Amino acid sequence: MDFSIVVHHGIQITDGIMFLITETTVNTWIIMGLLFLFGIVVRVKSRKWDFTKKPTGLQNFIEMCVESWEKFFIANSSTRVLYLAPWFFVLFMFLLVSNMIGVTGLRPPTADWGMTFPLAFSTFCLIIFAGMRHRPKKYLKGIFLEPLFVFAPLNIIGELARPISLSFRLFGNILGGMILLSLLYGIAPIFVQFVLPAPLHMYFDLAAGALQAVIFVVLSLTFVGIASED
Amino acid sequence: MYHPLAFAIAVSHIAAAIALLNGILTTMGQGKVAASAVEAIARQPEAKGSITTTMFIGCGFAETGGVYGLLIAFLLIFVNPLINNNIQYLLG
Numbered sequence: 001m002d003f004s005i006v007v008h009h010g011i012q013i014t015d016g017i018m019f020l021i022t023e024t025t026v027n028t029w030i031i032m033g034l035l036f037l038f039g040i041v042v043r044v045k046s047r048k049w050d051f052t053k054k055p056t057g058l059q060n061f062i063e064m065c066v067e068s069w070e071k072f073f074i075a076n077s078s079t080r081v082l083y084l085a086p087w088f089f090v091l092f093m094f095l096l097v098s099n100m101i102g103v104t105g106l107r108p109p110t111a112d113w114g115m116t117f118p119l120a121f122s123t124f125c126l127i128i129f130a131g132m133r134h135r136p137k138k139y140l141k142g143i144f145l146e147p148l149f150v151f152a153p154l155n156i157i158g159e160l161a162r163p164i165s166l167s168f169r170l171f172g173n174i175l176g177g178m179i180l181l182s183l184l185y186g187i188a189p190i191f192v193q194f195v196l197p198a199p200l201h202m203y204f205d206l207a208a209g210a211l212q213a214v215i216f217v218v219l220s221l222t223f224v225g226i227a228s229e230d
Numbered sequence: 231m232y233h234p235l236a237f238a239i240a241v242s243h244i245a246a247a248i249a250l251l252n253g254i255l256t257t258m259g260q261g262k263v264a265a266s267a268v269e270a271i272a273r274q275p276e277a278k279g280s281i282t283t284t285m286f287i288g289c290g291f292a293e294t295g296g297v298y299g300l301l302i303a304f305l306l307i308f309v310n311p312l313i314n315n316n317i318q319y320l321l322g
Contacts, residue, residue, distance in 0.1 A: 003308060165294065172297035175304065215290040 003179055005112055024112040031097050031109065035090075076218050077225030081130050084224065091119065092217045099174055099209025102181070103201055108209075111175045113167065120167035123220040127162070131227035139227060166219060173212045177204030234320035238313050246303035256296030263288045 009021040042062060049059050073085045098109045109115045131139030143159065144152045181204060184197055267285035271278050305311070 168301065169290075169294050169297060172301045173293070176297065176300050179304065211286055211290055215287055218287060 003182065005107070022112075023107050024109045024115055027101065027106050028098070028109045028115070030106070031094065031101065034097065035093060073221060077221040078229045080134055080228045081224055084126065084130075087126075088217055088221060091220070092213060095119075095170070095213035095216055096210060099213055100205055102174075102178060102205040102209070108174050108178060108205075110170055111178045113171050116167040116171045117163065119216075120163035120170075123166060123223065124159075124163040126220070127159075127223050127227045130224045134228040135230055138230065162223060166216060170212050170216050173208055177208055180204060234317050237320060238316040241316070242306045242310055242313065246306040249299045249302040249306065252299040253296050256292060256299075259292040259295075260289050263292055 006023040007020050008023065008026060011019040011021070013019055042058070045058060046062075049055075055063055069089050070082070070085060073082065073088065077084075095110065098115075102108045143155050146155065181197065181200060184200065185193060188196075263285060267281055267288075270281050274281075
């Protein structure tokens with residue numbers, strides 16, 4: 001059985017450097033297309049909305065989403081970095097859809113460390129950005145002089161471990177679910193493959209996928225909030 | 231005498247099984263999280279919603295160690311970067 005990522009196409013840039021178009025890339029494009037389509041539909045429809053009257057239908061739903069996301073953001077992070085809320089909403093929607101796409105039979109893009117590590121690394125960059133923008137002196141002091149300057153290497157290793165632990169948590173969960181389900185489809189006889197996988201799909205794709213998306217975003221929000229607040 | 235490849239594969243499978251043993255402590259930790267959540271709900275039934283959310287997030291955190299072990303087991307079985315080194319060492 002082969003669980004490796006299918007490479008559809010490789011473009012040679014220079015000697016030894018290849019730009020690979022893999023299964024992950026294609027599935028990411030599919031998810032991006034879905035999200036872009038939804039966003040464009042909402043944007044086109046929102047030109048007719050009147051924000052002084054009572055909202056109805058789709059407008060009601062979108063306003064509820066935005067409002068509850070802001071509440072969630074403030075509960076887990078701080079009001080100082082509220083301008084980052086749209087980025088984390090996009091991250092959350094992307095992770096939610098890409099973890100759940102295993103239901104359709106496609107390989108989830110998050111079952112590839114090359115997908116989850118850049119997402120975690122963006123969180124790492126945002127932590128440094130929030131710390132340097134909102135309280136630069138205290139943030140640098142917290143890393144280099146806290147509790148003594150001798151512990152600076154330990155603090156730096158602790159900071160560097162954050163994106164790795166974030167990305168491995170998401171990657172391992174989604175990859176584990178994917179491998180378990182493909183083992184079931186590969187080994188089990190044909191009459192077992194009809195009804196029995198449904199609860200497993202429900203747990204490994206829907207429940208665990210949503211839970212891991214929430215955990216990834218909540219942890220990122222907490223780190224950014226801690227870095228920006230005094 | 232055994233074949234070196236067979237020995238290397240057997241050793242990596244045993245190592246994967248040992249790596250998965252951390253599931254014992256992970257599951258105990260998750261059980262502790264769930265037990266504390268049940269106690270908290272019994273003491274304060276009106277805070278059930280927020281306690282349940284916090285419990286799920288805590289379960290996710292507690293799962294991390296087990297997931298690391300799972301990843302190491304996957305690496306040892308499916309990828310195994312060390313198998314060539316093992317064979318070269320065993321062949322002398």
